[in-house]
Amino acid sequence: MAESESGHKSLMHKSLLNSDALYQYILETSVYPREHKAMKELREITAKHPMNRMATSPDQGQFLGMLLKLMNAKNTMEIGVFTGYSLLATALALPQDGKILAMDVDRENYDLGLPVIEKAxxxxxxxxxxxPALPVLDEMIKDSKNHGTFDFVFVDADKVNYWNYHNRLIELVKVGGLIGYDNTLWNGSVVAPPDAPMLKYIRDNRDSVLEFNKAISADQRFEICQLAIADGITLCRRIS
Incomplete structure (x- = not known):
């Protein structure tokens, strides 16, 4: 293939990834037609929340559900729940005897989605x-019976503590298990110039996300895969 043709295809691929129309096509073709009615109801409730930007996107919820089924996951954890869209996706994907330890500093948001979760x-x-999740994790680590017992952990909480969560979760997730870290592209700010205009919450957490991404890429205890789904999710498979 000629270099110019290869370069043209690469640019076209990048433009497709950034296309709102393409994303809407994915939602309308593959996501919404298969979305569980409870997931749709909770998504619509969450859309009215003033902080709805914190919600897991529907395509990411679909991805998590399939991933958990492929893993045959049963024992999971979620750090950062908000109204519970990703939590509901996980609960629906797990078998009847599956378990989710879910932690969030704000019960009010969880209670907003709880009636839908109950109905499901x-x-x-x-x-x-x-x-806070860190004290709970510290207590769990003290009991060796908890070590290596979690199949999957989803982290979507305070970015400044991602590395702190990570260094505790390695004790709790099993070898071969996965940890998923959300928002690792952080609204695209990870590639923005430092002086680029940004919303305050993006700028305040940008350095934490950049530092975490750098640290996780060097952590040889895990295999990693960073995916451009929603705001970016990095999957970490424990190998030692």
């Missing part, structure tokens, strides 16, 4: 705990 019949899988 999956609350028996969820152990929700209000408050």
């Amino acid at each position: 019949g999956v609350t028996h899988k969820i152990d929700f705990r209000e408050g």
Whole structure:
């Protein structure tokens, strides 16, 4: 293939990834027609929340559900719940005896989505705990029975603590298990010039995301894969 042709295809691929029309096509063709009615209801409720930008996107919810089924996951954890869209996606994907330890500092947002989760019949899988996750993780690590027991962990919480979560979760996730870190592209700011105009919450957390991405890429205890889904998700498979 000629260099000019290769370069043209590369540019076309990049433009497709940034296309709002293409994303809408994915949603309307592959996501919305298969979205569970409870997921749709919770998504529509969350869209009215003033902080709806914190919600997991529907394509990411679909991805997580399939990933968990492929893994045959049963014991999972979620750090950062918001109204529970990703939590519901996980609960629906797990078998009847599956479990999710879910933690968030704000129960009010979780309570907003709870009626939908109850209606979906999956609350028996969820152990929700209000408050910071780090103290809970520290307590769990003290008991060796918890070591290596989690199949999957999804982290979508305070970015400044991502590395702190990571260094605890390695004790709790099993070898071969996965940790998924959300927002690792951070609204595209990871490639923006430092002086580029940004919303305050993006600028305030940009350095934390950049530092985490650099650290996780060097962590030889994990295989990693960073995906351009929603705001970026990095999957980390524990190998040692």
